[in-house]
Amino acid sequence: MIENRPWLTFASHATLLVGIGLVALPVWMALVASTHPASAFGVGHIPLWFGDAGVETWGTVLFEEAGNGVDTPVWFMMLNSLIMALGITFGKIVISLLSAYAIVFFRFPFRNLCFWIIFMTLMLPVEVRIVPTYEVVANLDLLNSYTGLTLPLIASATATFLFRQCFLSIPGELVEAARIDGAGPWRFFFDILLPLSRTNIAALFVILFIYGWNQYLWPLLITTDDAYYTLVMSIKRMLSVTDGDIAWNQIMATTLLAMLPPVAVVIGMQKLFVKGLVDSEK
């Protein structure tokens, strides 16, 4: 990889450019489409350059109700999405940190069994257990609430596993040094364990935030009140109009908006994310 071969450099760059083009094209098309009037799509050809309705469309999307049967403005749905995504992310991180802490550092009977039971829940994502979960949430009167949106998604076997591996790599002597230094379980957790798993937390934050933000099925099921609609599910709602034209331009603008927060999180935390996946500072 160190040798200098011009054609190799050219070929690899060309491959990368084609790849970028393929990935970016739909985004580009969405951006372009949001600047044409809604009727432009009905004609049958897809425009590849900006139209003249951009200001109007974006103005509508940003400041008025989203339309097409969704009576809340986009920014409000973004707020809902954000609350749900952050709730899920923080909930997952806190719970899996605590469970991994218990599994790795405390000796109690059936410790390993506990871990494997947690691990087995990997086989039971929301989609599989959706009916019983819905029933539980409904019985608890949590439909149409933020708690209902986040709580059932909060347990995470993946994150527990990741933190377990991270904690296992912490040398035993460090734990003993802390014991001699008079750090109790909580002190040890906050003063030593948390700072040492900082990069892992950051990496998980990125993954889990995107997971939470992109939740579709669950919010669709348990929210019937406009006040709790999330952005991703609303895009689908905006599509299902019984009569009249689908406002493709508005949908595209909304889609772009829905992409922004995950992109921002990835870009903002890129460094920590890579660090968390690649090295361990220990």
Place this chain on the structure above:
Amino acid sequence: MTDVILEKVGKTYPNGYHAIPSVDLTIEEGEFIVLVGPSGCGKSTLLRMVAGLESISTGELRIRGERMNEKEPAERDIAMVFQNYALYPHMSVYDNMAYGLKNRGMPKDQIAEKVSDVAQMLGLTELLQRKPRQLSGGQRQRVAMGRAMVRDPKVFLFDEPLSNLDAKLRVQMRVEIRQLQRKLGTTTLYVTHDQVEAMTLADRLVVLNKGKAEQIGTPMDLYNKPATPFVAAFIGSPSMNLINANLTEQGIKISDALTLPLSHQHRGSIVWGIRPEHLEVSDERNADFALRIQAVESLGAETLIHGKIETASGDGEPLVVRLSGPHLPDVNSLMWLMAPAQHWHLFDEKTQQRL
């Protein structure tokens, strides 16, 4: 004043493994005790039991007269230096040293004062804001010691603290540890497998073998009067020549052809020992026996000669001789040796005790 007392302290692991049957040890205040032994002899386990990191299965541990068996490590007023230093990687040198004091609720200005005192003593003042990964091995070692010293504990515990350092630094730190301990006058328990370290540091040595204290005494006691062949072989480098022999009326019968005259009331199988440095080169007339030379190691200041005691059949016992200065005898030649009787060590083969 006695500081630390181990009374019949033993350790049995839950799986039934008997790591330490029973150890008795009384440590005076300010004493530097070194626990030494081959790997797996239980020396680290014993240290960790004193630290409170391992539970004590039987017996009692007392520090300043107070029973410690059930106390948490933090309540025992001890400080420990680990082999890999175990510094908190995300904390600065200052925070590493201050952490224990902070947990004890000491006021901030007092902590700052203590840390800067110790940092000055160890030459760490310039490094206080660095992270452990920015330090060299020797500096980390120093921080680990600083972390222990800053607490001003009753007992220092060292678990092979120098084994991760290179040879030159090890010698330097060894001297430094000794000086610091003298200056602070803190009772110290030090674990090592390196007998040179053990000999140079210790006020008293405890030689452990399979969880048992083979002998406890000053380094010179152990060198001059080892209680068992194990101690004899362990202390001193190169280790003592130990040869199975028979004690008869004529003396020590090493082989059919070789008997060293000695009048002793003991009879039967014994282990005869002599240190390599106590064998002397002589001429054929005065010599006790001849050595067939097999290998020569010249170290400049001294020469180690490996060979076998010359017998008719050629299957004599292997022996090492240590001569001062450079010597270059031919391999396979004969060397006449004298073994002065005042340097002999005799052990009963059955009881493994000194005669």
